[in-house]
Amino acid sequence: MKRYLVLEDGSVFAGTAFGSDKEMHGEVVFNTGMTGYQETITDASYCGQIITFTYPLIGNYGVTADDDESVAPSCSGVVVHELARRASNWRNELSLDEYLRQHDIPGISDIDTRRLTRILREEGVMKGALVNELGDAKAKAAELKAAHFSTQQVEQVSTKSAYTDPNKGLRVVLVDFGLKYSILRELAQRQCNVTVVPSDVTAAKIEQLHPDGVLLSNGPGNPEDVPAALPMIRAVQERYPLMGICLGHQLFALANGATTSKMRFGHRGFNHPVREIATGKTVFTAQNHGYAVDADSLAGTPLLQTYTEINDDTVEGLRHRDRPAFSVQFHPDATPGPHDARYLFDDFVALMKKNKQTKQGAKADAKAE
The missing domain is CATH 3.40.50.880 (Class I glutamine amidotransferase (GATase) domain)
Structure with a gap:
């Protein structure tokens, strides 16, 4: 299934959907950690944000409840370059795809996260949306630019x-x-x-x-x-x-x-x-x-x-x-x-x-x- 990440500056990234089918918006940020994706996703400090992982492969060791940093994740979405096809670890209980579906959080893979991170470094973090149908990208970007997100995180x-x-x-x-x-x-x-x-x-x-x-x-x-x-x-x-x-x-x-x-x-x-x-x-x-x-x-x-x-x-x-x-x-x-x-x-x-x-x-x- 196709999914799109649209930024308020008009940038569009087309990729593959995983996790929930829900469409979500949030502030798009990037994390440079090479591991610890589960702890990052469940860190409540990411409430309302769409997390971009700069490390190219995410999900390779799965998810285990022991590594959660909160009762449930509160981020708005997850962006990766490559989602591991199979999770391999003796502690693994769920795949990242299954975990995000369980918590109704959408993800997108198979996009150029290096390009995305470069945009965010040069222009600053910005509002974005994960959508399943692109439609009028310019109109969607303008809508994001004018949107006021909750300040009650x-x-x-x-x-x-x-x-x-x-x-x-x-x-x-x-x-x-x-x-x-x-x-x-x-x-x-x-x-x-x-x-x-x-x-x-x-x-x-x-x-x-x-x-x-x-x-x-x-x-x-x-x-x-x-x-x-x-x-x-x-x-x-x-x-x-x-x-x-x-x-x-x-x-x-x-x-x-x-x-x-x-x-x-x-x-x-x-x-x-x-x-x-x-x-x-x-x-x-x-x-x-x-x-x-x-x-x-x-x-x-x-x-x-x-x-x-x-x-x-x-x-x-x-x-x-x-x-x-x-x-x-x-x-x-x-x-x-x-x-x-x-x-x-x-x-x-x-x-x-x-x-x-x-x-x-x-x-x-x-x-x-």
Whole structure:
């Protein structure tokens, strides 16, 4: 069956349909990872986007439920050069085609993904549609150009009610803006007792949970579309150690007076080199974001830049000058991807332990008086 990818600039790619027969539109982006297609597709940060994989062969090891990063994928489509005819892996449970059909997501194969990626790099990410009948391509492109897509992606992917991932260690409140399960796995490895809460949680609700620390998760879309989170972050960072990842990093920046802006084509892949400013150490990271914190906007804020992206000098990490709070643009949970930055979860745990000991010491002093 034929399928077409139409871009708002009028570009048309004809290919072969797989996955669902449903027609979908979304922002067309590209991911440079050589593996990990399932984790990418199930990353809620791709909500509403059509994912182009630059690696030429996708689907060769199939799909297994153990590798999901969310309950169900929320992307709008998948674009590949070649879809593997047969999945071969001892863990395989479904083919990628079967998996996308199961979740009603369309895919297109047998197109020149190098050409498509070049367009997106030169012109920037743009709106597109996967359609089964081409019709008037110019009219469809004009329609896409004028379309206004939903800005409520975080609301779509965030949990609607709180739930726990119980353990016997430090209590962490994890604010779900579109979290990856790999964050939960990293916290579980450190015996953290986690309560996951919706994105619209208030500081008062978090306080009722008596956390030792608060983690702001990754998530999709423009951070400026989540203004309700900013007063919560400002209040929380005054009382508890705080860590932000990806969208959580951007919201941490906004809450402290910095600004963000949309990137031309973003960072989406598992090979992004980041330099720690204090030490000069280079860390290879997994990234997935289309917005970045404006470096010039940090002047006059209580924030200090801690990491920079080596390829384009974008802001990759921040630390509050007066509070035990920090954030990173990349994914230290890194599934899939390099594990270089996992130590940041240890840093978060250390901050929580230190803050808890300080509070206990203050209580003991007050009781002695």
